[in-house]
Amino acid sequence: MDKQYSKLLPDGYAAFENQVAGHNSKDGRSPTGILKSSDGYVLKPITKQPQSDTEIGFYESITSNEKFICFRDFVPAYKGTTILNIQGLEINFLKLQDITKGYIKPCVMDVKIGSQTWDPNATASKRKAEEEKYRVSKKEFGFCIPGYQVHCLSDGSFKKMGKEEGRTLDKHSLPLALKKFFNTDFARSGELIDLFLERLGAILNMWLKQTVVHIYSSSLLFAYDAHHLELSITTKVIGNIRSCINVMMIDFAHVVPANNTLDSNYIAGLKNLIKLLEDIRSGK
Incomplete structure (x- = not known):
């Protein structure tokens, strides 16, 4: 995704330039790729069921279930979900830690x-x-x-x-x-x-x-x-x-x-x- 695409996004959001894998808007498999927010997080679109519910459930289990504590140090920090309106579509996203935040190269x-x-x-x-x-x-x-x-x-x-x-x-x-x-x-x-x-x-x-x-x-x-x-x-x-x-x-x-x-x-x-x-x- 390029700068032109970022202009179509809500204020405070832009295309995540460090995405190297996964579906995005260019391959037709997702209405959007991974985004970044102005507060320093990445947003991963969750648009496919039941896989999306499984992923959300896993992240939430890490934060709330003692049996899943072992994973906590090895997954990006989870900040819940958020819905954005992008070109008339209501899209749900996972909000996660950006492990490349502050990187120059x-x-x-x-x-x-x-x-x-x-x-x-x-x-x-x-x-x-x-x-x-x-x-x-x-x-x-x-x-x-x-x-x-x-x-x-x-x-x-x-x-x-x-x-x-x-x-x-x-x-x-x-x-x-x-x-x-x-x-x-x-x-x-x-x-x-x-x-x-x-x-x-x-x-x-x-x-x-x-x-x-x-x-x-x-x-x-x-x-x-x-x-x-x-x-x-x-x-x-x-x-x-x-x-x-x-x-x-x-x-x-x-x-x-x-x-x-x-x-x-x-x-x-x-x-x-x-x-x-x-x-x-x-x-x-």
Whole structure:
């Protein structure tokens, strides 16, 4: 979405320029993409039932149900829902923390976790459709990359990868995409990856314990400010990097009871992602 589109939105709202995946107004699957508000939040349209109710219910459970407290540190802060009138349409939105707020050179990547991206209640047609999406990378790694954007510090360029390119990633090209996103040809990128691995380790530890829900077609949203990575070269302070990196779990339209079992689908994909980043960190 561009500036022209933002002019059609209510005062105080604009297109969220850091959206790298998901449906938007351009693909015809949603009347609007993700928006940003002047008070520093992102608004995600919730227009499909029963998936929207499932996602709202999950966020509300995190704030009110003791069994869901384990997720609280790993999802964006939830500020309820709001309705906006956009070109005559009343659209309901989730209001969530913007983890890129204040970033000067935001690098953002959506990684969908799990080789199975359909929930057990999916129809046969839905299951078949999901099996075809990102088939190669899901089979090889147990996750896929629907999109990312990165400020490439070695040459000053900006790259944005969408779902079309993401669907072509395989065992050779997917690691290269990760290296591009993490600016591995730039000094101190190893320390950047270490910080992300630290965060992913905490998320994995949570998943190895919680047996409340299984979550399908959910993503990990990676974000860091490449500007701070540049600054760390001159300041020699790792804290400048730590203060501008984050990984959050997002997208909870397919949450089902775990019946006291671990979510092996999610855990396997997350472990594979961690292993691949460890390999990249070690120079493989």
